[in-house]
Amino acid sequence: MAQKPSIPKGTRDFSPTEMARRNYIFDTIKKVFRKYGYLPIETPAMENLSTLMGKYGEEGDSLLFKVLNSGDFLKKMDVSDLEENKAAKTATKISDKGLRYDLTVPFARYVVQHRNDIRFPFKRYQVQAVWRADRPQKGRYREFYQCDIDVVGSDSLLNETELIRVIDEIFQTLSINITIKLNNRKILSGIAEKINAPEKLTDITVAIDKLDKIGIEKVYEELKSKGIDDDAISQLKPIIGLSGTNSGKLKILATLFNDVEEGRKGVEELNTVLNQLEMLDIKANIQLDQSLARGLNYYTGAIIEVKADDVNIGSICGGGRYDNLTGIFGLPGISGVGVSFGADRIYDTLQELDLFPKQTAGSSRVMITNFGETESLHALKVLEEMQNEGIYAELYPDSAKIQKQMKYADQKAIPFVLHVGEQEIKSGDYTLKNMLTGTQHNFKLSQIISFIKEN
């Protein structure tokens, strides 16, 4: 026990059973992505730190896994940095690569770098691991998979609508009941402007984002502590506590923003998307939530977040529109919108709700028992013929006791066992045992093949 090898904190191994389930999620998601015209790309696990740093706020930088430079990385280091305990400063000197923190920033880098080869609007999906040096807990890992889908080079709100359709179809296929929460960064900006505190936008959004977690009174307290005066807070009250139907909320916001250009634009955008959605057959709950902020400082328009209705695991999908992400890398004027599906949280959700398909995908349908050297030669030929017919089959590799071989088949849940022993070889009729019912009969190989194919 003590000297057992282990893996780093917050990382996981995946067994064959878990992989079958994970692939079920990935396959479902990818299939829907492709159906809507998105194509896959991949980017390296490592990016230059200059690409990653400063894109996720101050908090994000400290959550980046940094990769130590090769060779004599100490050369560039300044001893005084160590003495003053400047961890951050030292880090930039001994490390210039980092593991990707999400898929959006590497994608922005990709778009800028390959701008001449890309036909806009560019619709891509990307399913890869990301790493965060976060402290792990339920539904939070240090290595986890994101399934991203983005459109860049198009301002149309049809893209927002399409993403919501993609979300709806994926979770419907997975049988997860969800609520899609929508907001617009312009509404948040409008609120800040309305109360004459545009520079407090981040503080305001961070505070009201916690609304359903800490309650409205605590939100006021936090706003106050951030230096927002009582007058402004009292103006905020009717906005934050807004309830009712989506269209009702929008009406109230619209009148509120009669003198705030930015806010009006946000209302308009949400209205357009909601109108488009109304024409379509969307199963998920769509909920306007003016407290939804999602902290990411690069969102400029729509903000989207998905929560599972029946499991408390945080958001399982989120995203939004970012007008100027590629601008950071020197290509301004390209707008993008995208969402990210959290495969690991979707896994935990399906697990908790017992929604994984029962069949053990990929396992053999038939196992041939091994009766010894001469018999196994004959069995090898039988195996080949069955596999050529597309049947998932395996031959037990050792001539162990039949009892042991049967137990192996039983535990791997292989539904059929085929005995190719001395008697069978002589007669040409092989014994096929149904492991579920326990019955067995003798058939010619061609009959067995068509029987297994049918069942």
Place this chain on the structure above:
RNA sequence: GUGGUUGUAGUUCAGCUGGUUAGAACGCCUGAUUGUGGUUCAGGAGGUCGUGGGUUCAAAUCCCAUCUUCCACCCCA
């Protein structure tokens, strides 16, 4: 990053305020069944008590450090 929590056989856990050979269930292996699994019966193997240090005549048990687990905060998929 801050505060708390967990770690004993392959697995889930028991082990009272430190006391002598550390237990159970399930699983595993062997046999009853040398060509038949899932049930039953009989027997068996398996633990430097996360790791390192300390206190003590004596530590799984107390103390410190470290790693790990889970939880809250921060933040997020």
